[in-house]
Amino acid sequence: MLNLELFGTLPKFLYRKEAPQTSVQAAHSVDTKTLEKLVYEVIRTHPEGCISDEILEELKGLPYGSITGRYKALKTKKLIEVVGTRVGRSGKPQGIMKAV
8 A cells, every 4th residue: 555645745845936926825725645646546557657648638627737747746756757758649759657
């Protein structure tokens, strides 16, 4: 079973030092624990890895930035890794993310 304490990012890491107050308030309102866990669980269901397009499709009710904004934290925590690239719907390469 995965340790739930691995998920979540302190709000101070979600905005720049010189960010306007609205960005600071937004950072404090994001439930990073739930979002990181959701994104991680989708990636984990793809043993060969998946690209952002696939994650966005599976979590289509959530805003783009709420999903893509979790990749960095999951990589930093070494919960996922990028194992290559594959062309996405846009015709541009996207990183293939795989659970570690």
